[in-house]
Amino acid sequence: MSKFSKTNQPEGRGRPKGSTDKYAKYREIAEPDMPKLIKQLMSMALDGDLAAAKLIIDRCWVISSIQQLQLEQQMEEIRQLVSEAANDN
Numbered sequence: 614m615s616k617f618s619k620t621n622q623p624e625g626r627g628r629p630k631g632s633t634d635k636y637a638k639y640r641e642i643a644e645p646d647m648p649k650l651i652k653q654l655m656s657m658a659l660d661g662d663l664a665a666a667k668l669i670i671d672r673c674w675v676i677s678s679i680q681q682l683q684l685e686q687q688m689e690e691i692r693q694l695v696s697e698a699a700n701d702n
Contacts, residue, residue: 654668654669655669661695663688663691663692666688667688670684
């Protein structure tokens with residue numbers, strides 16, 4: 614027997630046709646500023662912000678698992694170098 618029989622239907626029947634998800638209005642508001650936001654994120658990544666670089670890589674490029682492993686190794690090496698440089702100061 615199914616969880617919801619004919620007499621025990623869950624409330625509603627899903628999202629009504631033509632409705633949008635709850636984030637659609639936020640995307641609509643942010644869309645005009647998106648090129649500026651992406652440029653700012655790129656600038657942060659180029660200035661050494663590893664979180665910004667990871668965000669760009671994760672969201673903008675589809676890479677193979679081998680490339681991902683190589684990239685993660687390189688990022689770990691960069692983290693170690695940054696940490697060593699910070700400890701030297």
